[in-house]
Amino acid sequence: MSPWIAGFSFLILYPMVSTLYFSFTKYTLLSPPTWIGLENYRLLFTRDPFFWLAIRNTVWIIVIGVPLRIAFGIFTAWLLTLPQHGSRVYRTLYFLPSMAPPAAAALAFVVVFNPGFGPINQILRGLGWHNPPLWFYGPGSSKWGLVLLALWGIGDAMIIFLAGLLDVPRQLYEAADIEGASGRQKFRYVTLPMISPVIFFSLVIGVIQGFQLFTQAYVVSLAVTGSTVADAAENLGSPQGSLLFFSVFLFEQGFQNFRMGYASALAWILFAITMICTLAIIRGSRRFVHYQGGGFR
Amino acid sequence: MAVARHAVLIAVATMFLAPFVFVVLTALMTDAQAVTPSFWPRPFQWVNFPEVFRRIPLLTYAWNTTQIAVGSTIGILVSCIPVAYALSRMRWRGRQVAFVLVLATLMLPFQVTVVPLYIIWVRLGQIGHLTPLILPSFLGDAFSIFLLRQFFLTIPEELSDAARVDGASEFQIMTRVIMPLAKPAIAAVALFNFLYNWNDLFAPLLFLGNNQEVWTLTIALSEFQQRHGTEWNLTMAAAILFMLPVILLFFLAQKVFVEGVTLTGVKG
Numbered sequence: 001m002s003p004w005i006a007g008f009s010f011l012i013l014y015p016m017v018s019t020l021y022f023s024f025t026k027y028t029l030l031s032p033p034t035w036i037g038l039e040n041y042r043l044l045f046t047r048d049p050f051f052w053l054a055i056r057n058t059v060w061i062i063v064i065g066v067p068l069r070i071a072f073g074i075f076t077a078w079l080l081t082l083p084q085h086g087s088r089v090y091r092t093l094y095f096l097p098s099m100a101p102p103a104a105a106a107l108a109f110v111v112v113f114n115p116g117f118g119p120i121n122q123i124l125r126g127l128g129w130h131n132p133p134l135w136f137y138g139p140g141s142s143k144w145g146l147v148l149l150a151l152w153g154i155g156d157a158m159i160i161f162l163a164g165l166l167d168v169p170r171q172l173y174e175a176a177d178i179e180g181a182s183g184r185q186k187f188r189y190v191t192l193p194m195i196s197p198v199i200f201f202s203l204v205i206g207v208i209q210g211f212q213l214f215t216q217a218y219v220v221s222l223a224v225t226g227s228t229v230a231d232a233a234e235n236l237g238s239p240q241g242s243l244l245f246f247s248v249f250l251f252e253q254g255f256q257n258f259r260m261g262y263a264s265a266l267a268w269i270l271f272a273i274t275m276i277c278t279l280a281i282i283r284g285s286r287r288f289v290h291y292q293g294g295g296f297r
Numbered sequence: 298m299a300v301a302r303h304a305v306l307i308a309v310a311t312m313f314l315a316p317f318v319f320v321v322l323t324a325l326m327t328d329a330q331a332v333t334p335s336f337w338p339r340p341f342q343w344v345n346f347p348e349v350f351r352r353i354p355l356l357t358y359a360w361n362t363t364q365i366a367v368g369s370t371i372g373i374l375v376s377c378i379p380v381a382y383a384l385s386r387m388r389w390r391g392r393q394v395a396f397v398l399v400l401a402t403l404m405l406p407f408q409v410t411v412v413p414l415y416i417i418w419v420r421l422g423q424i425g426h427l428t429p430l431i432l433p434s435f436l437g438d439a440f441s442i443f444l445l446r447q448f449f450l451t452i453p454e455e456l457s458d459a460a461r462v463d464g465a466s467e468f469q470i471m472t473r474v475i476m477p478l479a480k481p482a483i484a485a486v487a488l489f490n491f492l493y494n495w496n497d498l499f500a501p502l503l504f505l506g507n508n509q510e511v512w513t514l515t516i517a518l519s520e521f522q523q524r525h526g527t528e529w530n531l532t533m534a535a536a537i538l539f540m541l542p543v544i545l546l547f548f549l550a551q552k553v554f555v556e557g558v559t560l561t562g563v564k565g
Contacts, residue, residue, distance in 0.1 A: 015413040017407065019410065020407065020546070022412060022413070074443070079305065079309060082302045083306060086303075093313055093314060094310065095309045095554075096313065096314075096547070099543055099544055099547045099554075100543070101495065102498075102538070102541050103498055103519055104449075104536040104537075104539045104540045107521075107522075107533075108317075108530060111323055116332070116334075119319055119336070122334050126516050147301040156558050159302055159559060160558060211406065212407070212408060214498065214499075215499065215515070216499040219518075222519055228520040229502070229520045232520075247408055251499065254411070255415070256379065260412050260415075265413060270406060271409045274406060277404070278404050
């Protein structure tokens with residue numbers, strides 16, 4: 001127990017308290033922190049357009065991406081429950097993309113969705129869409145590219161939903177059949193309530209992970225602007241700031257511009273958001289989520 | 298009906314596999330052909346793969362990444378198994394409080410605590426070394442502790458009691474009784490940590506960014522194509538080389554993955 005207590009205080013408690021302190025200071029690492037009160041927060045909320053851009057982009061990707069991932073995860077998991085034979089093969093194939101390292105997967109998608117030579121836009125043009133999206137090269141479509149990338153890597157969520165679907169007792173469906181329920185009614189009144197704990201879990205994890213989205217956005221921004229790690233700073237969030245997400249912004253402020261106080265304020269805002277989401281688990285799961293056998297497992 | 302079902306299943310499988318196929322084909326094209334709409338490589342340029350090794354010190358990066366991934370996985374197992382054991386199989390004052398602390402940190406993003414950690418490593422002169430990416434694992438990780446604890450709880454208490462009657466110490470019970478029974482959970486925790494560290498970009502970029510000699514594969518890959526004048530064929534070859542060990546690992550340990558993922562979600 002003691003190594004973990006040491007770890008907890010060294011890695012969590014101390015950093016959290018000192019982050020709070022730093023967030024009230026101006027600190028560039030070169031000189032000791034100087035107290036400036038709420039100035040960092042005031043700047044963030046009232047003066048910094050990039051903060052609000054980062055919030056807007058992050059909220060966009062969460063509001064669009066998380067529900068789509070849940071719906072697609074349930075859909076693919078449901079597909080996997082259909083076949084009597086060969087379901088293992090399908091499961092492996094569907095799961096495989098989620099194993100691709102995010103950096104490699106993001107680069108692959110930049111090529112697959114390349115507006116000039118990528119196969120997606122060739123197919124779209126072939127289908128008669130004369131001006132298909134620029135995907136990662138256009139500020140209006142780059143986030144959609146990331147959403148599609150997240151749907152491609154649905155595997156982890158899909159497996160959790162699959163376990164949830166297989167957990168639903170057969171008798172419930174048989175009872176519904178006897179009552180003459182349609183397929184849709186069975187899904188709405190049997191399946192959905194029975195897998196609601198999994199849906200809720202995915203929702204909360206999705207929101208928290210959304211605020212941590214970094215690797216894919218960083219890799220795409222470097223790839224589309226042709227910059228290196230050394231000169232990444234001015235191109236983070238490219239194209240045109242459309243991929244400036246919360247964690248990218250925090251990285252840029254803290255570890256490219258070395259505004260430690262500012263980054264600490266961002267970290268505490270992230271902490272507040274995470275806490276609200278975690279509380280939502282506990283409250284929401286009581287209200288909307290149906291647990292088999294009752295109670296919070 | 299069965300035919301229609303399989304048609305849908307195959308169509309969806311094609312969607313999942315198509316990007317892999319296109320990436321492999323692009324990796325085998327010439328530099329000039331890679332930026333044309335053509336689909337089939339002419340000629341098949343297999344030298345692209347050795348060429349990647351010639352362009353960047355791929356083996357050095359792979360070795361750095363392996364050190365981080367293996368080192369921190371060992372750290373996680375050494376530190377988390379005893380804590381999970383104490384939280385699930387021993388009775389002591391403050392156990393509930395300690396578990397609530399684990400739960401509280403479970404969802405905390407790394408970004409929240411990163412500024413002071415960075416400053417500590419700057420003061421210790423460890424920026425540009427692998428230490429900040431390996432050492433903290435030896436102090437435990439909330440998610441791994443939680444997962445192991447949940448699994449340990451499912452092992453019947455009678456087994457421990459029988460060992461106690463035979464005069465086994467708690468340490469012996471942990472290593473001889475619980476750990477052999479908890480192999481699936483331990484394997485899942487090890488794999489998740491290995492993969493997380495293998496794939497991570499944020500922390501390596503932060504702690505290693507300026508020292509190219511200790512770069513990981515992810516950092517190198519993120520700027521690969523820029524260093525070499527947008528040669529998409531080589532970039533895709535590099536991406537494949539980066540994916541390959543992970544995909545192999547997946548096929549070798551598929552059962553562990555699928556069961557592990559299930560363990561994280563449903564028992565949560």
